[in-house]
Amino acid sequence: MKKIDAIEKNLKGRLRKNISLKKYNTWKVGGNAEYFYEPYDLDDLIIFLKLVKNQHVTFLGNGSNVLIRDSGIKGFVVCLKNSLNNFYRGNDGIFTFEAGLSCMKIAQISANQSFSGLEFLCGIPGTLGGALRMNAGCYGENIWKSVDSVVLINRSGNLKNKRKEEFNIDYRNVDLDDGNFFVSASFNLKKNRLNDSSDKIKELLKNRRISQPTGLPSCGSVFKNPDNDSAGKILDSLGLKGYRIGGAYVSKKHANFIITEKSAKSGDVEELISFIKHKVLEEKKILLETEVKFIGIK
Ligand SMILES: Cc1cc2nc3c(=O)[nH]c(=O)nc-3n(C[C@H](O)[C@H](O)[C@H](O)COP(=O)(O)OP(=O)(O)OC[C@H]3O[C@@H](n4cnc5c(N)ncnc54)[C@H](O)[C@@H]3O)c2cc1C
Known part of the structure; x- marks a missing residue:
C-alpha cells in the first residue's frame, strides 16, 4: 500500500485519520476509525480501492443497523452516506439508484414519478447499500422483492454486475462474498395512479410514529x-x-x-x-x- 499522503493526493473525496464514529451511527456510540474515507463519486471510490490494495475495508451507510465497538475499527471505513447518491430512470419502470442514497429519498423519488413498490422504504433510516445488505423491510415488504440487478465493487476496485437470482436472500440478511460491496441497484417498478404512493408514505410514517x-x-x-x-x-x-x-x-x-x-x-x-x-x-x-x-x- 502507498503512504497515506500519496493516496490522498490522488483522491477527490475526503480521507481522514482517527475519526470518532459516534457521529456516524444512530446509536451514537463506539470508538474511532483508524482511517475514514468519504468518496466523491464512484470513479473516486475505484481509485481509492486500487490504491489501498486489499487492506481491511469496512463499508458503512448511515450506521442505523450496526453496533460499533468502543475500541473502534482498524483499517479503512468507507462511508457512503454523503456520496454515491445519483439515480437514473430507464424505460419501462427500471430505476437505478446509487448505494449512498437514503431509503427515504428513494421512496420519494419513485413516488413522485408515480411508480410503486418502494413506499415502505420511507421510514427506514438507512442508505440503499445498507438496506441491500440487511434485506431491509417492513409491513410484509422487503427491498429485494423489486430488485432486478445490482453492481458490486470488490476490494481491488473492480466492478461486477449481478442479477438478483445469484444471491441467497434471507430474512434481514443477504450473503455477500468477502470483500464485495454494493455500489448501485436497479429496480423494476410498477406505474400507478398519481398520489397513490405519496398517500401511502404519509400513512406508513404515521403508523411508525405511533408504534416506535x-x-x-x-x-x-x-x-x-x-x-x-x-x-x-x-x-x-x-x-x-x-x-x-x-x-x-x-x-x-x-x-x-x-x-x-x-x-x-x-x-x-x-x-x-x-x-x-x-x-x-x-x-x-x-x-x-x-x-x-x-x-x-x-
Ligand atoms: C428508528 C429505526 C427504524 C428502523 N426500521 C427498520 C425497518 O422497519 N426495517 C428494517 O429492515 N430495518 C429498520 N431499521 C434498521 C436499518 O435502518 C436498516 O437495516 C438499514 O437498511 C441499514 O442501512 P444503513 O445504511 O444504516 O446500514 P449500516 O448500518 O451502515 O450497515 C449495515 C450493514 O451493511 C453493511 N453495508 C453498509 N453499506 C454497504 C454497502 N454499500 N455494501 C455492502 N455492505 C454494506 C455494513 O457493513 C453493515 O454490516 C431501523 C433503524 C432505525 C434506527
Missing part, C-alpha cells in the same frame, strides 16, 4: 423475530421494557428497541443485548438472533 420511539437514538429492531412470533412481544412479556445497563435501556414504547443516552458506551448496549438473550433462552427456551451487526475490535 422515533427521534431517540436507536438501531431499530435489535432482534430478528423468531418463526411465527414477535421478539418485541417476548421481551415485553418478560417485563424487560425500561430495563437498563449503564446508558442503554429497553424502550418503554417498543421492547425490541434499545435506546442510548449521551453517556452510553457501546459496551453497555452489547451487555444489555447479551443479558436479554440469556433471559429469553432461560425463561422461554428461545435463542434470539440479532438483526444488528456488530463491527469493530472486540
Whole structure:
C-alpha cells in the first residue's frame, strides 16, 4: 500500500485519520476509525480501492443497523452516506439508484414519478447499500422483492454486475462474498395512479410514529423475530421494557428497541443485548438472533 499522503493526493473525496464514529451511527456510540474515507463519486471510490490494495475495508451507510465497538475499527471505513447518491430512470419502470442514497429519498423519488413498490422504504433510516445488505423491510415488504440487478465493487476496485437470482436472500440478511460491496441497484417498478404512493408514505410514517420511539437514538429492531412470533412481544412479556445497563435501556414504547443516552458506551448496549438473550433462552427456551451487526475490535 502507498503512504497515506500519496493516496490522498490522488483522491477527490475526503480521507481522514482517527475519526470518532459516534457521529456516524444512530446509536451514537463506539470508538474511532483508524482511517475514514468519504468518496466523491464512484470513479473516486475505484481509485481509492486500487490504491489501498486489499487492506481491511469496512463499508458503512448511515450506521442505523450496526453496533460499533468502543475500541473502534482498524483499517479503512468507507462511508457512503454523503456520496454515491445519483439515480437514473430507464424505460419501462427500471430505476437505478446509487448505494449512498437514503431509503427515504428513494421512496420519494419513485413516488413522485408515480411508480410503486418502494413506499415502505420511507421510514427506514438507512442508505440503499445498507438496506441491500440487511434485506431491509417492513409491513410484509422487503427491498429485494423489486430488485432486478445490482453492481458490486470488490476490494481491488473492480466492478461486477449481478442479477438478483445469484444471491441467497434471507430474512434481514443477504450473503455477500468477502470483500464485495454494493455500489448501485436497479429496480423494476410498477406505474400507478398519481398520489397513490405519496398517500401511502404519509400513512406508513404515521403508523411508525405511533408504534416506535422515533427521534431517540436507536438501531431499530435489535432482534430478528423468531418463526411465527414477535421478539418485541417476548421481551415485553418478560417485563424487560425500561430495563437498563449503564446508558442503554429497553424502550418503554417498543421492547425490541434499545435506546442510548449521551453517556452510553457501546459496551453497555452489547451487555444489555447479551443479558436479554440469556433471559429469553432461560425463561422461554428461545435463542434470539440479532438483526444488528456488530463491527469493530472486540
Ligand atoms: C428508528 C429505526 C427504524 C428502523 N426500521 C427498520 C425497518 O422497519 N426495517 C428494517 O429492515 N430495518 C429498520 N431499521 C434498521 C436499518 O435502518 C436498516 O437495516 C438499514 O437498511 C441499514 O442501512 P444503513 O445504511 O444504516 O446500514 P449500516 O448500518 O451502515 O450497515 C449495515 C450493514 O451493511 C453493511 N453495508 C453498509 N453499506 C454497504 C454497502 N454499500 N455494501 C455492502 N455492505 C454494506 C455494513 O457493513 C453493515 O454490516 C431501523 C433503524 C432505525 C434506527
